Amino acid sequence: MExxxxxxxxxxxxxxxxxxxxxxxxxxxxxxxxGANLIxxxxxxxxxxxxxxxxxxxxxxxxxxxxxxxxSSFSHFLAFxxxxxxxxxxxxxxxxxxxxxxxxxxxxxxxxxxxxxxHKYHTLSVQKIFEGMEEED
Amino acid sequence: xxxxxxxxxxxxxxxxxxxxxxxxxxKNMSVKIIxxxxxxxxxxxxxxxxxxxxxxxxxxxxxxxxxxSKLLIPDVYMGIVYSYGALQKILLALLxxxxxxxxxxxxxxxxxxxxxxxxxxxxxxxxxxxxxxxxFFNFFVFTEVLTVAQAAxxxxxxxxxxxxxxxxxxxxxxxxxxxxxxxIALLLGVYGLLNMTDLSNAIKAGGALQPVALTAVALITVxxxxxxxxFPFHIVKSNMYxxxxxxxxxxxxxxxxxxxxxxxxxxxxIFSGYPLLKSVMLGFAIFTVVIxxxxxxxxxxxxxxxxxVAVGQAGLVAxxxxxxxxxxxSAGVFHAINDVLSMAILFFVAGFILESYKTTKLDQLGEGxxxxxxxxxxxxxxxxxxxxxxxxxSYQSELRLIQSAVQAGYPELGILVILxxxxxxxxxxxxxxxxxxxxxxxxxxxxKVRGTMHKTIIVILIVMCLFIGLFPNLIYDPxxxxxVALGV
Numbered sequence: 001m002e003x004x005x006x007x008x009x010x011x012x013x014x015x016x017x018x019x020x021x022x023x024x025x026x027x028x029x030x031x032x033x034x035g036a037n038l039i040x041x042x043x044x045x046x047x048x049x050x051x052x053x054x055x056x057x058x059x060x061x062x063x064x065x066x067x068x069x070x071x072s073s074f075s076h077f078l079a080f081x082x083x084x085x086x087x088x089x090x091x092x093x094x095x096x097x098x099x100x101x102x103x104x105x106x107x108x109x110x111x112x113x114x115x116x117x118x119h120k121y122h123t124l125s126v127q128k129i130f131e132g133m134e135e136e137d
Numbered sequence: 138x139x140x141x142x143x144x145x146x147x148x149x150x151x152x153x154x155x156x157x158x159x160x161x162x163x164k165n166m167s168v169k170i171i172x173x174x175x176x177x178x179x180x181x182x183x184x185x186x187x188x189x190x191x192x193x194x195x196x197x198x199x200x201x202x203x204x205x206s207k208l209l210i211p212d213v214y215m216g217i218v219y220s221y222g223a224l225q226k227i228l229l230a231l232l233x234x235x236x237x238x239x240x241x242x243x244x245x246x247x248x249x250x251x252x253x254x255x256x257x258x259x260x261x262x263x264x265x266x267x268x269x270x271x272x273f274f275n276f277f278v279f280t281e282v283l284t285v286a287q288a289a290x291x292x293x294x295x296x297x298x299x300x301x302x303x304x305x306x307x308x309x310x311x312x313x314x315x316x317x318x319x320x321i322a323l324l325l326g327v328y329g330l331l332n333m334t335d336l337s338n339a340i341k342a343g344g345a346l347q348p349v350a351l352t353a354v355a356l357i358t359v360x361x362x363x364x365x366x367x368f369p370f371h372i373v374k375s376n377m378y379x380x381x382x383x384x385x386x387x388x389x390x391x392x393x394x395x396x397x398x399x400x401x402x403x404x405x406x407i408f409s410g411y412p413l414l415k416s417v418m419l420g421f422a423i424f425t426v427v428i429x430x431x432x433x434x435x436x437x438x439x440x441x442x443x444x445x446v447a448v449g450q451a452g453l454v455a456x457x458x459x460x461x462x463x464x465x466x467s468a469g470v471f472h473a474i475n476d477v478l479s480m481a482i483l484f485f486v487a488g489f490i491l492e493s494y495k496t497t498k499l500d501q502l503g504e505g506x507x508x509x510x511x512x513x514x515x516x517x518x519x520x521x522x523x524x525x526x527x528x529x530x531s532y533q534s535e536l537r538l539i540q541s542a543v544q545a546g547y548p549e550l551g552i553l554v555i556l557x558x559x560x561x562x563x564x565x566x567x568x569x570x571x572x573x574x575x576x577x578x579x580x581x582x583x584x585k586v587r588g589t590m591h592k593t594i595i596v597i598l599i600v601m602c603l604f605i606g607l608f609p610n611l612i613y614d615p616x617x618x619x620x621v622a623l624g625v
Contacts, residue, residue, distance in 0.1 A: 016315070023308060036311035043318045050326040084205040092325065095274055099318060102281045106311055109285055113292065113304045120297055133297055 008049030015042030029117065029124045033110045040103040047092040047099070056088030144191035144219045146182050147229060148266045150175070155258035162251030169244045172254050176237040179261065183229040186221060190271075193217040206329065209342040214332040219269040223615035224470070228268050228395050231474060235481050236261045238594045239388045242488070245590060253293050257388065260286040264392045268399045273321050273331045276403065280317065280364055280396065284310035287389055291381045299380040302373075309363055309373050317360030323353035337407045346411055354408055358417060361404060365397035367455055368424035371448045375432075378444035378484075383491055386440070387484035390447040391477040394454055398473050401458040405466070405625035412461070419459030425452030426553060430560035439487050439497040439568050443480070446561055450476045450523070453557060456550060457538050465541035466625060467617040472534035474612060475605060479523035479531055482598045483565065486516045489591040490572060493582045499571040503578030509588070513573040515595045520569055522602045524562035525554075530605035533613070 015038050022035025078086070118124060121132045154175035161167040196216035201208040240257055263283035270276045288303040288310070325331060327350050328339045340346065346354070361367075366374030374393060378386040401418065408414050429449020436442035454476065457469020489512055490505070491497050506513045522529035525536075535554055542550035605612055 016319075019315075020312070023312060029304075032308060036308055039312060039315040040318075043315045043322060046319060047322045047325075050322060081205060084202065089329070091331070092322070095318075095322075095325075098274070098278060102278060102314075106281065106285055106307060106314075109288060110304065110307045110311075113300055113307065116300055117297070117304065120300075130301070133301060136297065 002052065002054055004052055004054070005049045008045050008052070012042040012045035012049065015039070015045065027125050027127055029114045029126050029129070030111075032126065033107065033114060036110065037103060037107050040099065044096045044099055044103075047096045051089045051092030053088035055086075057083065057086045059087050059090050141187050141189040141191055141221065143182060143186040144189070144221045144269060145193070147179075147186070147221075147269065148219075148262045150182060151179055151258040151262035151265065154179070155255040155262065158251045158258065159255035160251070162255075165244075165250055168251045168254060172240050172244050175258065176240050179233045179258075180230075180237055183226055183233060186226075188222050188226070190221070191219040193219075208329050209339040210335060213330060213335045214271075217275050218271040218332060218334075219266075220271050221269060222619055224619040225268050227474065227612060227615060228398070229265060231477065232261065232264055232268075232391065232395060235388055235391050235477070238481075238485075238598075239384050242384045242485075242590055242594070253290070256286045256289040256293070257385075260290065260388070260392060264395055267396055271333050273324070273333055273336065273403070273407075276333075276400075277314070277317050277321055280360070280400075281310070281314050283392065283396070284314065287377065287392070290385050290389070291377055293385075294380060294382060296380070302376040302380040305373055306377050309370060313360040313363035313370075316356045316363075320353040320356035320360070323349050323356070327353070333403055333407055337409065340407060341410060346408070354404075354411060354414060357404065358414065361397075361400050361418075362421055364393070364400055365455060366393045366425075366448055366451050367397075367421050368428055368452070371425055371428060371445075371452075374451075375429075375441070375444035375448050378447055379438070379440045383440060383443075383484045383488035383497075386444070386447075386487075387481040390451075390480050390484070393447075394451055394473045394477050397451060397454055398458070398470050401455065402466075402470075402620075402623065402625055405458070405461070406623055409625060415459055415461035417459075418455060419461075422452045422455035422459045423550070423553065425449065426456060426557050427452075430557050430564075433564040434560055436564070437499050439490065439499060439572065442499075442564055442568055443483050443487060446483075446523070446564060447480050449557060449561065450480065453535075453538065453554065456553075457541065460541055460545045460547065460550070462541060462545050463617065463620050463625070465538070465545055467613065467620045468534055468537035468541045470616050470620070471609075471613050472531065472538060474616075475530035475534045475602070476523065478598055478602050478605070479519050479529075482515060482519035482595050482602070483523070485591055485595050485598070486512055486519070489586075489588045489595075492588065492591075493586045494580050495583070496580060499568055501578070501580050502572045503575035505573040505582075508582045509592075511592055512588070512595070513569070515592075515599050516569055516573070518599050519595075519602070520562065520565040522599070522606075523565065525558040526562075528603065528606045530602045530609070533606055533609035537613070 019035040019038030022031050117129050121129045157171045158168050193216045198212045199215050201213045243254055260283055263279040266279040288307050291299045291303045330336045330339055363370045426449055429445050429452055433442055433445035454469045454473040457465045487497055523531055525531045538554050539551035
């Protein structure tokens with residue numbers, strides 16, 4: 001495992017634990033939302049760590065490979081084996097991109113709900129909001 | 138395998154319908170027309186589609202060059218794959234029918250327009266994709282979309298309690314979503330694959346599960362518990378059901394149970410050689426059955442009562458799957474199909490009562506049989522149906538569950554099934570008495586509410602329950618054959 005990957009996984013672990021702590025232990029509704037988002041960020045970092053390869057070629061933007069190329073006729077192309085050995089794994093980055101979009105949509109819904117609850121109870125404290133609801137019942 | 142181009146339509150078409158009705162928000166006539174046309178199409182597509190697979194972008198199975206890629210299997214799917222067979226057809230047919238019923242009821246309500254119907258269609262697309270997807274990441278994406286759509290359906294009630302329920306659901310959804318994705322990421326790190334069939338083959342080829350893969354199993358199981366509404370997330374799920382419009386709750390419970398089925402089968406396929414997973418599933422299922430039935434018995438509000446009964450029944454489905462034999466898994470899946478029908482009837486009855494009396498608190502209701510004798514009769518029939526009384530459908534599935542528990546060497550679980558049936562019967566028949574038979578009530582029914590649509594829907598659903606009860610093999614045999622073929 002590369003040092004970058006070790007760092008990424010450790011940071012991801014810290015982000016996930018911090019996020020869980022915020023969601024479970026913090027009373028402020030916005031801090032809960034931020035905590036939930038941190039969990040997603042931590043998972044994204046794990047995915048990035050998995051896809052990392054030092055000095056790896058990026059298949060989508062490099063032009064060193066063509067499926068039918070023969071290195072003698074296209075000297076700037078790499079043979080399949082050579083290319084495959086050097087290319088980084090791009091699938092995790094596609095997953096991260098999708099997860100960022102999903103995270104943004106869930107974050108926006110949670111923030112919108114927080115705004116609605118704040119307007120109703122004039123507090124960001126979850127405990128006070130829930131007490132207010134019990135009084136209404 | 139036949140490469141069917143119609144298969145993705147089951148996901149794409151509801152999404153297009155959702156965009157259109159959302160675009161037409163507040164233009165009620167346009168929303169109605171689009172919703173009705175879309176409803177007809179979403180019912181027809183699963184019926185017209187031939188069994189087969191759909192390979193997105195036409196990527197066929199390709200050599201994996203194990204020497205370079207370090208993959209454990211010689212060939213892999215290069216793109217997302219959707220599979221459509223007899224089991225998927227049954228699930229999608231039921232899903233679309235109940236969804237269309239809910240859409241029809243929603244468009245008759247003046248307060249609810251485009252956005253609400255759009256969310257119903259998005260949730261339909263999500264559950265369809267979850268049922269069809271053979272790709273783990275695609276599966277995850279649509280569970281997240283489903284969470285947002287379901288939360289939006291509950292938020293639409295516009296009560297503070299529903300906002301609270303949706304907020305809790307979203308927060309836990311974020312944790313479980315992160316858990317599932319982390320599990321997928323770890324599996325991707327170890328095996329380099331996302332396709333479920335390939336993952337299953339690679340795990341079998343790799344021998345004993347590595348510690349990282351075991352962590353992935355645990356993380357995905359946490360997500361499975363949440364998506365299925367099983368213990369310890371049963372409270373979050375039942376909160377969603379009770380705070381949604383009852384007709385929507387009928388749809389939500391159906392979606393949760395079908396996701397439970399799809400996700401359980403996916404987990405059992407991928408980790409078929411890992412027996413502890415089945416034991417964990419069984420353990421959480423038993424907890425859910427017990428807690429769901431006990432909580433259901435304590436409730437004095439019809440919506441709360443039905444919410445806990447729905448959760449308890451989900452536990453029964455999970456119990457069948459957790460027993461882990463092809464017979465018990467088929468019985469569990471069969472029970473999911475039967476239970477969603479009976480529960481849908483009860484939630485539609487709750488919707489009618491809420492519309493007529495403006496409350497579902499049992500102590501305030503009474504003498505309902507004079508106002509709506511047909512609804513009372515159907516509720517009684519649905520109660521005996523869900524309690525496993527012949528000739529209705531749940532009898533067939535509960536009998537198979539008991540038989541499979543005995544065959545698997547757990548006769549005590551057969552007793553648990555009987556106890557849950559009794560508890561369900563007692564809880565709902567108490568509600569039936571208090572709504573329809575109890576003399577003396579201080580609430581008058583709204584004379585304007587005729588509930589023609591409600592009555593039509595519940596009659597259709599009870600006929601379906603009776604039909605499946607009389608001809609169970611029409612549904613059960615394809616399920617059993619699929620489960621055996623999948624090798625779970």
